Amino acid sequence: MQDPWLRTIRPLAACALQGIGFLGDDLIALDSIRGYLLRINPATDDTTILNTLQVEDFIGAEGLSLWQDALWVARDNSVFFCKMGAFSLQHFFTLPYPVTGVGVWESTIYVASQKAGYIYIFEQASRREITRLPLPGVGSANLVVREEELWVCDRLEQTVYCLDRATGEQKFSVLTPFESPTGLAFHRHPITGSEILYVCYAKDEAFIRDNPNNLDSPFEVSFRDRTFVHPLQFHYEPKTHYALSNGYLIEMSYAEELLPLEEVNLEQLEWRIALPAETDRQKVRSVEPIGRPYTEEIQDGQRVAVFRFETLKPNERHLFGWKALLEVRAIKYQFTFDDVDRVPMLSPEFKAMYLVDDDELAMDMPLIVEAAREAIGTETNILRKMLKIRNFVYDRLSYALTPRIDPPDVVLERGIGSCGEYVGLLLALARLNGIACRTVGRYKCPPQSEYRMVPLEPDYNHVWIEFYIPGYGWLPMESNPDDTGEGGPYPTRFFMGLPWYHAEIAKGIPFETLTSHGKPVDTVSIGELAINHVRFTVLDELPPPS
Template identity: 55%
Template sequence: MLEQQIKPSIAKLSLPRTIRPVGAYTMFSLIWHTIDGKQYAISLDAYTGNLLKIDPLTESATVLNCHTTEQFRDATGISISGDTLWVAKDNGIFYCSMTTFELLPFMELPNKINGIAVSEGAVYASSQEVNCIFVVGRATRGLIRVMPAPGIGPEWLTIHEGDLWVSDRGEETIYQLDPKTADVKMRALTPFANPTGLDFCGSDLYVVYTGDEFYIRDNPNDPDPLSVQVRDRTFIHQLELIHVVDQTPRYTLSNGYLVEMTYLEEISQEEPKDVHNLTWRIALPTDTDRQKLRSIDPMGIPFTEEIVDGQRVAVFNIGELRAGEAKLFGWKATLELRGIKYEVPFEEAATDEMPSEHLQVTYLVDDDGLEMMHPTVMAAAREAVGDETNILKKMLLIRDYVYDKLSYRMQPYIQSPDEVLVRGTASCGEYVGVLLALARLNGIVCRTVGRYKCPPFADQHNLPLDQYYNHVWIEFYIPGIGWLPMESNPDDTGVRPYPTRFFMGLPWYHVEIGKGITFETIKPQPFSIGELAVNHVRFKILKELD
């Protein structure tokens, strides 16, 4: 496998991976700039109007525009060309010298601007309002062209080695674009939410993040002293990229983490009774393009392994279980997890090739109460895709149709797709059921995948992180290309256009267990898992992978 990886530079060896400047609230845009022979990160605090010069080694920040902060307040984008600073604020593009920081107007655009990047001859300005990137001539101040934005959220820009790089806050994605055609050369998921700027330090790519975080506030003057509060969270983090170019489908991996996952069952019978010849099977994490199983160890009781449809399954031969008997058993896995984004242009999915007979009889049937022959489900399958024949376009149309019809709500149990479509709300498992039914009725091979998400706190290492809910999503199959992931409900923001961050992509915190098979089963059948046990799921992020 050929990996086209951004190599570590000398700067990387001396700079920290994460930079948390003191005194910053909401940082937008990022520029690595040399001042007096030393590299500094320049970012704009839109809340205060402070243009910050950040020492990456000490995390101290100096205000460069001490006397003009009011002019910079609520600005969103900055770029540096020579000794000139360029600023995007509201609908306007401004510029100033790097000594006086007095803003002068360059031009005004018809829409609000988010990010800005300046080359030798052009100014690039992104606008979420019209979902495009304006390209303006520096000398003429005239519009050269308008490019479609690669994502749907607010976007920030930088230019590196002739390419335009974009960070999209809504998509949580970094794009590498051809600055003339807007063709996407590469896209990668960010390990954190809310990216608000990016730039290269040598060959190392850094991303700035700005958002909110919840915390428990202890107020001793309040009769109820503990309360949930929100505070600003802003920092700079290095983004690692591995672009795999000689495999079908092509894909890009981003930051990885070494994660320990424990899955434990505690025998806790609702109505104590004897169970004879009890065998308990629990699927194990699998190896994929983005996930590697380093080790697996039994917890409480040894297990043997079976292979079920190509998936590893732990088999616990418990035997006789007495009424009221206490037991703990399960497994602990050490995993390498990375973000992944696949690249499949629509034209590559325009194929007449049929999936194998095995895939058709396994993944084009109603095998899990999908009610595929119900009139409501059949009508939805026809309405979702219309006359479209391209597999990839059909899958995207089905996803968007389901998002239009449903909104997320936790349910105590899963109902069939016909009932879910009428109800209009669904849990992740019910989203999956509807997606499977509509896709299979349209001839798209697909299957359920899951099973858990590590709590996405990538900077909280060696702390126990408990996950209460399980999670499921799907994979769909394109002949000649293979299986591609698609999230069930997280991209359903309720407003079109929907993000495509998890369409053919997964973030680092998903753990893939039991593709196309039941996660957990027991024998004898008269008993259910819920009658006999409660589970405990715990994660620990050990470190960020090099």
């Protein structure tokens, strides 16, 4: 039976929670659309509106914070406070820019403004600004103070940061399991005494609406508010240089249905399909065959299933593949620019494997050579170089699904690319600048972790990259999802990080290959031979990482 204090909290009548705190064991939440201050029982979702006569004053407010008998909120450019129970807002301070978050510790007030890019720190009695600290992300932020730590959640970054309260130095950061975190609060479990970090989320979601007035086409796409509170599980060990957060046990199936467009006859056919990898964030509990048995081989350190057919005859039909039980978590690597300022030279073996044009990367084309030079300028730090290359690509490309993967020079001239074409350009520019990197994929589980025991099918495959830091190892970087706006600034949530819903398969090797009599099949493509079937099922949320 699930611990009621570790469940998802879904308060009644709430539209968009923009701040949370605890008063005893009751969760106090601010709904910015309705203007409600809600008292919620975390174990039952029982919900009460506290400010029954003052809701208009709280419409558009955000950044709720509680300290003793006082409640603090932000609205537009100003910070307000009131006594719990009275709910008559009093003005505290007005900034030149909109305020999105407020945190309180004793007589010190912390105020976040994304537009200004700072966390302002005020003395309560004098209302004097003491100092200011830079905000760590690029989106709207909310705050909570815990003794000597300042915790910040960023909506666009999908990240919670732990900062030193005095200096603003980042201790570590973790990815949240859902998009658009809007508030956070700590509370001790009433029975075990363990501390739990709760995070609230607010975002519109699309759904299929049945419109009975439209008889010809009654099903329509519409949008509705989606807001809830969920415990953020996390673990950070400085020695490993990464932080893990919420994870899920998922079942993934990958199968090919042999259904050729034109009948073919192939002999001594070997059909190789890569298997899920063991990584810092992904553990493989089990893998079993679907339809036909396979033998397992190791290719460049990666597990591969090999299906063998003595003769593939015309009109022959098969279903074959694998089913895996995976533990997947979000991961965020915690390297700073200073950590990698002096790293060892890349080994000759890695140069030969990961600095070459091995996949039509157009690395000898003048346009790509010049782009590689322009992307990094005079930068020498490996992390800064990789980040500048990513931002250069984001500045020049916009995402769109394309019918085929074109070479990087064609993609750069066109200015539009799919995830695979982002990857090709990133690989070319990084390798020309001496950074070893490789393609990784291959699928993402639909990020709907609340749909337990329900088969979920991704619409497309997906690829991203890993780049190598000598002396440490491979770090992930998404291809296009962080390219969120024209000209930036771009979030860095998936720079050295991956969310829980990525399935890591085929690191630096092809996902699928065909050979006949030991030679690559070039007379027909996999897509012309078979239809793939990909299915994910979220079975359960994993216990806290350790």
